[in-house]
Amino acid sequence: MNRILHQFVFLIDQLCQSDPDRPVGDLEAFSPNDLREIRALHPENIPTVETSFPAIFAEQVAWSPEALAVDSQHGVKLTYAELDRLSDGLARYLISLGLMPQDEVGWCSEKTPWTVVGIVAIAKAGGIFIFLDPSHPPSRRAEILQTGQPRLILAISPHDGLFQYPDAQPVDAVVLVDERLLTELRDQKHGALPDSLQADSGLYNQFTSGSTGTPKGCLVEHSNFLSSAAIYTHRTNLTQQSRVFQVSSYNFDSSILEMLASLTVGACVCVPREEARSDDDLPGTMNDLAVTWALITPSLARTLLATSVPSLQDLVLAGEALSEVDVKTWVASVRLYNGYGPAECAILTTVNRIVNTDVAPNELGKPLASANWIVCPQDPNKLAPLGAAGELLIEGSIVGRGYLNDSHRTKHRVYLNGDLVRYTRDGSISYVGRKDLQVKIRGQRVELGEIEHRLWTHSLVNNAVVVYPTSGRCSRQLVGFLALTRVTSFAQNPDDVTLLPNHVLPTITEDVRIIENSLSSQLPSYMIPTVWVPLSSIPLLVSGKSNRRILLNWLAGLDDPTFTTIVNLGQNESTETRPWSQTEETLRTIWGKVLNLPFERIHLNSSFLRLGGNSISAMQVAGLARKANIDFPLTAVLGSSSLKELATSARAIPKISRAKAPSLFKRHPMLRARFQHQQRGNERHSQMITNEVFTSYRLQTHQSSALEDTCSALEASRVSLDIYSGPLLAADLVETETDQVLFFTIHHLVTDMVSWNVILGDLEDFLLRGEFRYAEEESYPFQDWCKLQEQHAQMLDPASVLPFSVPPADFDYWQMEHETNLLQDLVGEEIALDKDQTAKLLDTNDRVDVQDFIIAALLRSFVMVFDDRCPPTVFRYDHGRRPEGQEIDLSRTVGWLTTVTPVTVPVKAHDSLSTIVHRTHAVRSSIPGSGWPYFISRYLTEDGAAAFQSHNRIEVLLNYLGSGLHGQATTPVKTRLERSQAFSDSTEGGLGARGQPVRRFALFGVQVQLLDSRLIIQFEYNRRMKHQDGILRWISALRGLLDEDILLE
Structure with a gap:
């Protein structure tokens, strides 16, 4: 009432003192009392962060290098130190390609953890990143390219014709970013990074809809972004302990908040799979990633139950107006916030903590690092009376630089955003509506x-x-x-x-x-x-x-x-009179359920969008369709012009694994194995066999234009294996336009190469014949074999199982005495003999095993290079299925039966290769039982463990696979395996390939395999060892010996 009285007196005074001819509209409604109150609401100094994002990120890396920066459903986990190294390498590479400070760089991909690496790298290189959506129409992308004019485009996969448009300025290069490239660039020094970036340098350019018919780019500087983030991270409890759900589309600037703002406080960015965003089990995705902090739209929040995401602690609802139902649903379960802000003002302008249902859903809160003025809608030069509705004008360090290539709009360093708001009693902002057509x-x-x-x-x-x-x-x-x-x-x-x-x-x-x-x-x-x-x-x-x-x-x-x-x-419904297919009928049922429509309203030519569908309901459709064994991407639901077109694009999810898995897993108990620690702090495990089938394996389906595009998804299957609760085996069905490939990954604890042949053979029999060729009784149980080995080991004398002594491994020579030999430090070279060389080698060595020749060649080439020490003992893998004195058939037993045996061969510098081959053969032939007695004595008896304790340190480990999976008759399954070998090689690296600290068994790993009648030798070693040049010369000498085609006498 006092405010009304003050304003009334102010207006009366003006009427009494003004010119009688003065129009009423010229009277000032904003009183001196309003001015005093509004000044009290705004701080005199608006806080500004005068630094750059790379500088803030560097502080977090120094503060907590081993903290998790990125977690994902793609199998990628990155610490802050790893993210720092990967982004450094990519940033230097971009500079080497000609990227100059403040050049625009496009990023085009679906949801992937590599986006975090990419945009951090662009910022480090001094560039400005622009998100391009591969699902947008080509002309829309062309307009963004024409306006932004990026020098470079970074993409995850080669989207055909994506960046070639006649009206857009051509880019200098399109860089396909994947794990292999990032790993290669990690330790290379292509160019120097900028010493420092100015706070007013551009960070990103977010494109939004424009009233003139062209998308407009909002350029946000480092200082704008950081000034806003410094306050909203505090107000929304986004901390170092937060696990932030990176669910927003890259079209939303909130995705930048989820990634970059999280990194400024040391939080973990949790990236779901692209299809998981469209899954009806979104709570399952959030729980899988243990999400504690999320920013989502109210529409998406309405598809969730508060009880379905118990890990969630902080929820910011933004992008749309909240309702009372939203508040009632969430306020008792999480810390709930109402977030508001235009793209032009660094994502969030206000945040309001909603503590109970009494808080109005349209209350936006108080400004962040800015002054919020409310002006007359008809004249932005006049402030609206306190309490009256007016247009929001934002001023301060969070206001971006302006609109790209729009000097008229850019010259205004305050932002008039078109929203009608009013002040509440406590000085907060309350939303009223829109002034314009936005x-x-x-x-x-x-x-x-x-x-x-x-x-x-x-x-x-x-x-x-x-x-x-x-x-x-x-x-x-x-x-x-x-x-x-x-x-x-x-x-x-x-x-x-x-x-x-x-x-x-x-x-x-x-x-x-x-x-x-x-x-x-x-x-x-x-x-x-x-x-x-x-x-x-x-x-x-x-x-x-x-x-x-x-x-x-x-x-x-x-x-x-x-x-x-x-x-x-x-929709022209009458033109379709044919019977509906099963897929079409199923989709009509799903559409009707999701859109709450009667079936008679849904026709073959009906458009999902016309029937009232949207991106949220499309997610529900995609999820229900997958449950009905129908698969298509979310974009197909929104992009198809009719139900008929969507049904045509859909693919049936094969049921073969669900139908065959119980039989396959029943036949081979080790596929149902589980392991547990024997005692806390002890690395020893015990094993048990469960009756659980469906938790013992994991099935995923993927559709892709190229097989190589699914490497990240396949790596996710690798890291999904869990020896404690399952699965132990994962399968991915990859469907391309021309092919269908079933990719398997299985834990080595339950299989070996021979077991793989057995499993794939059984699967092939069942797929092609509908039944197994071999009876279940023909497989000797692995558990019985383990018991037999333990009994036999107790009868062995360690002195009788190995007829020679093994000198200790010289780790100090390689400066690895006090270093950890990790899989993530693996590098390697490959030696490939052609078919003629391979045939000649095999044909001329009928009297000598190829393994003896390989061992001899390794030792001979070693002494040719390293003349200052004795050659190392070569330990060799063996399949372990020829037990001495045991009348049992292990040829179809599934499990890890592999043995490891040392072969110590005395070699002098003047020895010929032929001499060393025969000496190797003699040594290996002298080992009882092909090394099986030695192996079980070493691992299953106390005396053996003590006698062979020094054998735990191995310099060279040889794995001769022979023809492996390819040694049997040609079949459709095996033929396909051969054809996909190159692709399989591209995903090699195992569970440690993603940076997990997995120890290697030996300093040097040598794997030999016959592939397509060619002998392939893969030579692997630790990149941190001493004598790197010498190692390369050793490999070169080995290659030279093999190329000489020496005929043995």
């Missing part, structure tokens, strides 16, 4: 004027208006009103909305379809009207502008027949 659709900011602009340029359109009603039958749907050029205008009252007569509608159906298709080729799916209303003419105001209020009122009062008519317009 709306939020599922969090995406959309200028209705941009859609109208595209429609006006179409030759079939005379006039058009697009609205987004918030009530009525078309609530929360884009509705396009059209006046078409080839339809004669029917007389009507200018205050009325007149739908074209029924007899005319069929004649313009094709026109509407053409217009919609044209719009779809220019704009993202969320900007395409789902309802079209053809009018005789658009009702106008006296000013000549479109009368939007009348159109909205008409929509709010739609009757059922009229609504059905406009929704079905252009």
